[in-house]
Amino acid sequence: xxxxxxxxxxxxxxxxxxxxxxxxxxxxxxxxxxxxxxxxxxxxxxxxxxxxxxxxxxxxxxxxxxxxxxxxxxxxxxxxxxxxxxxxxxxxxxxxxxxxxxxxxxxxxxxxxxxxxxxxxxxxxxxxxxxxxxxxxxxxxxxxxxxxxxxxxxxxxxxxxxxxxxxxxxxxxxxxxxxxxxxxxxxxxxxxxxxxxxxxxxxxxxxxxxxxxxxxxxxxxxxxxxxxxxxxxxxxxxxxxxxxxxxxxxxxxxxxxxxxxxxxxxxxxxxxxxxxxxxxxxxxxx
Amino acid sequence: xxxxxxxxxxxxxxxxxxxxxxxxxxxxxxxxxxxxxxxxxxxxxxxxxxxxxxxxxxxxxxxxxxxxxxxxxxxxx
Numbered sequence: 001x002x003x004x005x006x007x008x009x010x011x012x013x014x015x016x017x018x019x020x021x022x023x024x025x026x027x028x029x030x031x032x033x034x035x036x037x038x039x040x041x042x043x044x045x046x047x048x049x050x051x052x053x054x055x056x057x058x059x060x061x062x063x064x065x066x067x068x069x070x071x072x073x074x075x076x077x078x079x080x081x082x083x084x085x086x087x088x089x090x091x092x093x094x095x096x097x098x099x100x101x102x103x104x105x106x107x108x109x110x111x112x113x114x115x116x117x118x119x120x121x122x123x124x125x126x127x128x129x130x131x132x133x134x135x136x137x138x139x140x141x142x143x144x145x146x147x148x149x150x151x152x153x154x155x156x157x158x159x160x161x162x163x164x165x166x167x168x169x170x171x172x173x174x175x176x177x178x179x180x181x182x183x184x185x186x187x188x189x190x191x192x193x194x195x196x197x198x199x200x201x202x203x204x205x206x207x208x209x210x211x212x213x214x215x216x217x218x219x220x221x222x223x224x225x226x227x228x229x230x231x232x233x234x235x236x237x238x239x240x241x242x243x244x245x246x247x248x249x250x251x252x253x254x255x256x257x258x259x260x261x262x263x264x265x266x267x268x269x270x271x272x273x274x275x276x277x278x279x280x281x282x283x284x285x286x
Numbered sequence: 287x288x289x290x291x292x293x294x295x296x297x298x299x300x301x302x303x304x305x306x307x308x309x310x311x312x313x314x315x316x317x318x319x320x321x322x323x324x325x326x327x328x329x330x331x332x333x334x335x336x337x338x339x340x341x342x343x344x345x346x347x348x349x350x351x352x353x354x355x356x357x358x359x360x361x362x363x
Contacts, residue, residue: 089363179361202360205297220341222359223333233298233331234362244363270334272357274296281294283355284340 006042006050014056019065026056033058033147044147045103049077060145061101072260073101077147079259082106082169084157084185086133088239089199090175091122092248093255098141100256104149105141108165109133110156120241157181162188171255174198175248177239179222180230186211186218197254199247203237204275206247209285210254210266220285221270243275289314289350295327296357302327312348319344322356331358 017027037044048058052070081102086109117124123136134154172189189196199208211217257263268286293307302325322332334357
């Protein structure tokens with residue numbers, strides 16, 4: 001099947017619709033994308049990209065407009081993001097990135113769900129106790145957006161596997177639950193020259209930063225990696241679900257801005273959040 | 287007139303907050319290290335300290351009027 005035939009079929013199926021402000025656009029429904037995928041030799045993602053390139057907006061992304069342009073949406077669909085850790089932060093990040101239309105997600109976690117995850121980890125359910133977090137994440141993404149290409153690693157990230165797991169990513173999101181593995185991701189991201197978004201939570205407090213390969217990085221926050229305890233304040237405060245989901249949203253905001261090269265980033269800065277006192281501060285690390 | 291700082295202690299450090307942290311009295315020249323000791327915060331819990339929104343060393347000194355934030359190591363998710 002040639003691209004011209006694909007475009008012909010997309011145009012035939014496209015329908016006129018309106019944004020809430022009354023302006024009109026040409027749309028393509030989720031079912032139409034899925035039926036085109038069944039009959040043509042194109043992936044759902046490539047069908048969506050072809051539609052967008054020709055001014056036709058897949059309905060699933062319509063509420064991303066006009067905050068995003070068609071070019072922006074195409075860029076997101078052509079991007080790959082690695083999510084390291086699929087617990088509280090990672091569950092929220094995976095959900096948001098799949099919905100916003102990141103085209104490829106690399107999902108990494110060797111852990112299984114346990115009872116203590118249920119307070120905050122969106123991917124965890126009572127039925128999933130004892131089952132793989134990575135598998136749950138992949139299934140959730142398929143339910144939300146079957147156009148997303150998924151690579152699943154049911155293994156914990158370590159120094160050995162990090163380069164292979166992360167090398168194809170345009171952005172890496174650190175959603176881990178301990179300080180020591182954060183340094184492994186950080187060092188791998190630096191070596192691979194990939195931007196990293198990192199967040200951590202304790203109780204109702206949290207932190208967020210964005211690190212480009214040339215930036216100072218995690219040692220500006222935690223000190224040198226070999227001098228660090230593995231866990232921080234979360235050891236005694238736990239992790240509250242509203243803080244975890246807030247910080248996971250903030251991580252996605254940084255990811256989108258990196259990919260679309262827009263807005264301002266928390267490079268060499270740290271956002272400190274305390275939801276108990278409604279305190280949101282951006283501090284300069286250098 | 288008594289010099290004060292606006293002190294903000296995050297997460298586990300909140301329990302070391304004095305009674306009116308927004309007007310915590312300091313002698314000009316007080317170092318961050320001596321402030322941390324006076325507050326009773328274990329030194330390994332106070333690696334991330336900010337004066338007026340900029341990260342500082344433990345040797346930095348205060349003159350009064352500053353905003354000081356102290357954040358413990360946090361790693362959860």
